[in-house]
Amino acid sequence: MEALLVPSLAKVDRIIQETPDVRTYRLKFKDEVLMEKFTWEPGQFVEFSLLGSGECTFCISSSATRKGYFDCSIKKAGVVTADIHLNIEEGDEVGIRGPYGNWFPVEEIKGRNLLFVGGGIGLAPLRSLIQYCIDNRADYKDFTILYGARTSADLCYKEEIEEWKKNPNLKVVLTIDKPEETWKENVGVVPKILEEVVKPEIVNTKVITCGPPIMIKYTLQSLDRLGFAPKDVITTLEMKMQCGLGKCGRCNIGSTYICKDGPVFTYEQLKALPDEF
Amino acid sequence: MDYSNQIRDIAAKLFAEGKIDVFVGYRMSGFDDNQVPVVITDPKETSVLVFTEKSVFNLTNYLKADHTRNKKVGVVVKGCDSRSLNLLLTESQVKRDKLYIVGVACEGVVDDKGNKMQNCMECFIPDAVVFDEMLGKPQGKKDYIVNADITELATKGLIERGKYFEEIFENCIRCNACRHSCPLCYCAKCCIDQETSTLYNGTNTSSSAFHALMTWSLHLAGRCVDCRNCEKACPSHLPLHLLHKQNEKVIYENFQNHLAGVEEGDRGAFYKYSLKDPDDFIM
Amino acid sequence: MSFSTFVTDKAGLQKLFEAIISKHETYAPVEKFGKYDYKKVSSLKECDPDSPIAMTMSVKPLFFPRSSKIMKYESNSAGTSVSETEDDHLAVPRVILGVKHCDARGLQVLEAVNKWDYIDSDFLKRRADTVIFSSRCDKADTHCFCTSLDYDVENLDAMDVALVNGSGGKIYVQARSEKGENFLKESLDQQSAVGSQQPAMDDIKKQYEAFAASFRLKMDYKDVNEKMSKRFNSPAFEEASRNCVSCNTCAFICPTCHCFKISDVKIKDTGVRYKSYDSCNNVYFTLEAGGHNPRPAKYRRWRQRSMHKFVFYKERFGVNLCVGCGHCAISCPVNISIFDVVNHVASSPLES
Numbered sequence: 001m002e003a004l005l006v007p008s009l010a011k012v013d014r015i016i017q018e019t020p021d022v023r024t025y026r027l028k029f030k031d032e033v034l035m036e037k038f039t040w041e042p043g044q045f046v047e048f049s050l051l052g053s054g055e056c057t058f059c060i061s062s063s064a065t066r067k068g069y070f071d072c073s074i075k076k077a078g079v080v081t082a083d084i085h086l087n088i089e090e091g092d093e094v095g096i097r098g099p100y101g102n103w104f105p106v107e108e109i110k111g112r113n114l115l116f117v118g119g120g121i122g123l124a125p126l127r128s129l130i131q132y133c134i135d136n137r138a139d140y141k142d143f144t145i146l147y148g149a150r151t152s153a154d155l156c157y158k159e160e161i162e163e164w165k166k167n168p169n170l171k172v173v174l175t176i177d178k179p180e181e182t183w184k185e186n187v188g189v190v191p192k193i194l195e196e197v198v199k200p201e202i203v204n205t206k207v208i209t210c211g212p213p214i215m216i217k218y219t220l221q222s223l224d225r226l227g228f229a230p231k232d233v234i235t236t237l238e239m240k241m242q243c244g245l246g247k248c249g250r251c252n253i254g255s256t257y258i259c260k261d262g263p264v265f266t267y268e269q270l271k272a273l274p275d276e277f
Numbered sequence: 278m279d280y281s282n283q284i285r286d287i288a289a290k291l292f293a294e295g296k297i298d299v300f301v302g303y304r305m306s307g308f309d310d311n312q313v314p315v316v317i318t319d320p321k322e323t324s325v326l327v328f329t330e331k332s333v334f335n336l337t338n339y340l341k342a343d344h345t346r347n348k349k350v351g352v353v354v355k356g357c358d359s360r361s362l363n364l365l366l367t368e369s370q371v372k373r374d375k376l377y378i379v380g381v382a383c384e385g386v387v388d389d390k391g392n393k394m395q396n397c398m399e400c401f402i403p404d405a406v407v408f409d410e411m412l413g414k415p416q417g418k419k420d421y422i423v424n425a426d427i428t429e430l431a432t433k434g435l436i437e438r439g440k441y442f443e444e445i446f447e448n449c450i451r452c453n454a455c456r457h458s459c460p461l462c463y464c465a466k467c468c469i470d471q472e473t474s475t476l477y478n479g480t481n482t483s484s485s486a487f488h489a490l491m492t493w494s495l496h497l498a499g500r501c502v503d504c505r506n507c508e509k510a511c512p513s514h515l516p517l518h519l520l521h522k523q524n525e526k527v528i529y530e531n532f533q534n535h536l537a538g539v540e541e542g543d544r545g546a547f548y549k550y551s552l553k554d555p556d557d558f559i560m
Numbered sequence: 561m562s563f564s565t566f567v568t569d570k571a572g573l574q575k576l577f578e579a580i581i582s583k584h585e586t587y588a589p590v591e592k593f594g595k596y597d598y599k600k601v602s603s604l605k606e607c608d609p610d611s612p613i614a615m616t617m618s619v620k621p622l623f624f625p626r627s628s629k630i631m632k633y634e635s636n637s638a639g640t641s642v643s644e645t646e647d648d649h650l651a652v653p654r655v656i657l658g659v660k661h662c663d664a665r666g667l668q669v670l671e672a673v674n675k676w677d678y679i680d681s682d683f684l685k686r687r688a689d690t691v692i693f694s695s696r697c698d699k700a701d702t703h704c705f706c707t708s709l710d711y712d713v714e715n716l717d718a719m720d721v722a723l724v725n726g727s728g729g730k731i732y733v734q735a736r737s738e739k740g741e742n743f744l745k746e747s748l749d750q751q752s753a754v755g756s757q758q759p760a761m762d763d764i765k766k767q768y769e770a771f772a773a774s775f776r777l778k779m780d781y782k783d784v785n786e787k788m789s790k791r792f793n794s795p796a797f798e799e800a801s802r803n804c805v806s807c808n809t810c811a812f813i814c815p816t817c818h819c820f821k822i823s824d825v826k827i828k829d830t831g832v833r834y835k836s837y838d839s840c841n842n843v844y845f846t847l848e849a850g851g852h853n854p855r856p857a858k859y860r861r862w863r864q865r866s867m868h869k870f871v872f873y874k875e876r877f878g879v880n881l882c883v884g885c886g887h888c889a890i891s892c893p894v895n896i897s898i899f900d901v902v903n904h905v906a907s908s909p910l911e912s
Contacts, residue, residue, distance in 0.1 A: 001674075001678070001679075001680035001681065001682050001683065001835075002628060002629070002630045002631075002644070002645070002682060002835065003644060003681075003682075004678055005630045005631070005822065005833070005835065006630060006631045006642060006644055007631075007642065008642075009639075009640055009641075009642060030639075049824075049833075051633045051635070051640060051642075051824065051826075051831060051833075052473075052633070052824050052826030052831040053473070053824060053826075054473065054823070054824055055822060055824075055833075056849070077849040077850040078848075078849025078850065078851075079849070080849070081849060093635075093639055093640040095633075095642065213852075238848075239846075239848075239854070240845075240846055240847070240848050242821070242822060243820075243822065245677070245678035246673075246676065246677055246678060247673065247674070247678065247680065247818070247820070248819055248820050248821070248822070248838070249818065249819035249820075249838075249840060249868075250819070250845065250846070252840075252864075252868065252872070254867075254872055255871075255872040255873070255875040255876045260677060274792055276854045276855065276860070276864075277854050306895055307900075308702050308703065308776070308897075309702060311895075313803065313894050313895050314803055314894055315803070316802045316803060318802075334893075334894065338805065339803075343806070343843075343858070444592065445593075448592050448593065448595075448597065450626055450812055450837075451626070451808075451812075451836075451837075452807060452808045452809040452812045452813075453807045453808050453809075454805075454807040454808075454809040454891075454893050456807070457805040457806060457807035457893070458805055458807070458893040470844070472821065472823035473823060473824055473825060473826070474825070475825055475826070475827055478823060478825045478834065478836075479627065479821055479823050479834060479836040479837075479838075480626075480627035480825075480834050480836050481626040481627050481836070481837075482627070506893070509893065510807070510809070510893030512595070512617070512809050512812070512813055512891035513592075513593065513595050513597070513617075514592075514593040514594045514595045515593060516593060
């Protein structure tokens with residue numbers, strides 16, 4: 001199995017500072033043939049190695065419909081991510097293994113209205129699906145993106161959000177927790193804006209949500225109140241994943257391995273898992 | 278040596294008077310005539326408590342924060358156990374007013390085969406040194422004896438000793454049972470658990486075992502009370518006492534006969550300073 | 561396919577072992593400090609294939625090493641290079657003597673997860689290249705409960721060659737797999753390979769009956785599986801795990817535990833990535849980067865450990881992740897036995 005744990009080298013093509021503690025690393029495999037063949041479904045993750053420091057799990061935050069590169073958006077949270085932020089520069093080489101995990105059910109959500117609810121860095125896995133759906137726009141009906149962060153500085157993908165706002169086929173609702181002088185849009189936590197401003201259509205709608213645990217907790221309650229069935233709410237779970245192969249035992253909850261049976265789960269599936277995350 | 282009845286009575290009384298939330302003692306293992314620790318929270322369970330020459334484990338290990346944090350604890354201690362308790366008190370890991378200490382004037386404990394343990398045969402302070410009540414007749418302090426194995430090893434040459442220790446390090450499986458059984462190892466994040474360290478890391482090469490065990494023994498130097506929890510815990514049966522007893526001997530001989538935890542308020546050897554400390558190495 | 565049974569005696573067995581050691585790469589229990597661990601041997605004098613149950617470590621590290629190198633990397637001005645490491649010195653044709661039955665069964669249990677999805681081809685190759693000789697278990701030790709866990713001792717093919725004590729000083733050498741059959745045919749001196757089948761089988765059956773009767777511990781594992789699966793929130797886990805000191809010993813010693821951690825060790829611009837044993841009992845096991853820990857309390861980790869062994873792995877792979885060897889209880893600093901823990905939980909009242 002050791003051979004399965006050896007990463008391939010990828011060059012950091014671009015670094016985009018999204019927020020004070022989040023950076024997007026645009027990656028291209030050193031081996032051009034590998035980069036050409038590499039593909040993934042939205043929601044899958046890779047194991048990203050800063051060689052010598054460690055290996056972390058990050059979702060791929062861009063869609064494979066956009067060829068030639070893949071993005072990892074990384075928040076500074078612990079030892080290895082701090083090392084990544086401090087020491088990786090454009091042109092540096094990192095190790096990548098993947099893609100692993102299951103993915104958003106892109107077939108199942110065809111022909112439906114889509115409501116994306118994201119918070120902070122939680123927009124990263126959703127972005128891969130949003131880009132995929134934009135690139136296959138005709139397959140989906142109404143499209144709403146509700147995205148919030150603590151402050152306006154903490155909103156990720158600011159440039160891309162502006163593009164989404166200009167797109168007549170999408171509706172974008174932004175919010176931040178507390179009022180700011182130059183902020184003209186919504187103020188309030190995501191679940192509150194969901195219920196009071198977005199007021200989503202339930203019929204034929206799938207909700208895809210991701211964000212910090214506290215936001216997820218209250219958002220799921222709001223979605224429940226609004227009448228969404230648990231099987232129509234999709235989220236992606238964050239647990240300490242390590243090998244990505246279903247062997248090391250780190251991500252095991254109940255008889256589920258997050259790296260194999262997830263990280264994408266419906267709320268119905270989450271409810272069936274032991275309360276351990 | 279059998280204080281089983283007395284300890285049951287004491288524990289029951291302490292619970293009844295609301296003086297403790299938890300009592301840490303010994304009970305029969307249930308599968309042979311050896312004993313294992315028991316952490317009792319239900320007053321009805323005090324009938325399982327025993328204390329004989331098979332009461333080996335140093336129970337102060339359960340006074341570490343992750344076991345009995347913020348609780349009022351009753352605990353049974355022999356001579357060596359009470360010395361580690363003194364150090365835990367001085368090092369602010371337990372509060373004296375949250376403890377009820379049942380001290381024992383220990384006559385020595387035996388191993389699984391029924392033979393008196395080596396540390397008991399060499400024991401210099403069998404009576405508990407800190408207690409709220411004492412069971413048994415105090416025997417008083419004895420002279421300190423250097424461990425017999427250390428004396429024997431000292432007669433061997435450097436190369437031979439090196440080979441012997443190399444075998445110890447090769448057989449270590451890095452399970453950390455020793456550290457988790459030692460009452461005086463309570464760091465929330467042990468330096469030896471640094472997985473990325475070139476010295477320690479998570480591998481079980483003899484080199485990483487050497488660095489891990491040596492660092493551990495040096496962190497315990499001047500604090501180890503020779504309770505042998507570590508050695509009994511080791512699944513590879515490594516003679517860990519050799520590391521600690523050698524340190525103890527060097528400290529005794531060079532730092533004013535210091536022995537760990539003898540008096541309340543005692544600090545480990547390397548946390549105090551005396552003008553008499555050796556300084557012949559200073560240029 | 562039926563396999564051959566040969567009969568010999570103590571002296572004949574010694575000669576067989578000596579012949580094997582002289583011709584093949586052989587591992588056997590070697591004593592150090594009173595404990596036996598499987599090491600490569602070059603003579604029978606160095607080892608004891610009849611080492612006592614309680615004093616013998618598991619054979620698991622010969623198939624799933626305590627630590628192994630995944631890769632080496634080097635960074636210089638030309639860029640970074642990653643290389644795989646040396647040849648697997650464990651995946652060579654070899655023989656292991658004196659493997660306890662439970663230990664051999666543990667390897668079969670581990671096959672389930674190693675053959676699932678991403679295949680651990682190293683583990684499987686090491687198994688394929690190894691001929692396993694069992695030890696002569698004829699009496700259960702204090703903590704053994706192998707017979708309670710789907711352990712059909714008469715047909716167990718986890719070992720390639722089973723050694724069984726018979727009546728009157730006879731020792732039966734019984735092939736249990738095609739590999740074992742072929743190996744024995746090559747290795748056995750014709751003079752010691754005697755004995756017709758039926759008397760041998762009757763004698764062996766009597767032996768196993770006596771063996772089965774010698775167990776102190778017995779459990780109905782199906783009952784345990786079913787009851788534990790309903791008791792996730794039971795306070796019994798806290799009661800049963802109170803003495804635990806959260807070291808890693810039980811997982812490292814266990815023939816079936818297989819959790820591992822990946823860590824990089826670097827010196828300036830070069831480094832090695834290792835895979836080494838880990839344990840879900842460890843405080844840091846589920847600790848996440850931001851500081852959140854889903855299993856901060858000891859009882860949660862014990863719940864995960866015991867339920868993974870007797871509920872979750874069974875649900876997923878159809879077999880309990882435990883072979884009843886009792887080594888966790890023997891090696892635990894405070895002698896906690898998983899047998900006691902699961903029975904305590906299974907027999908605790910269901911929450912209202």
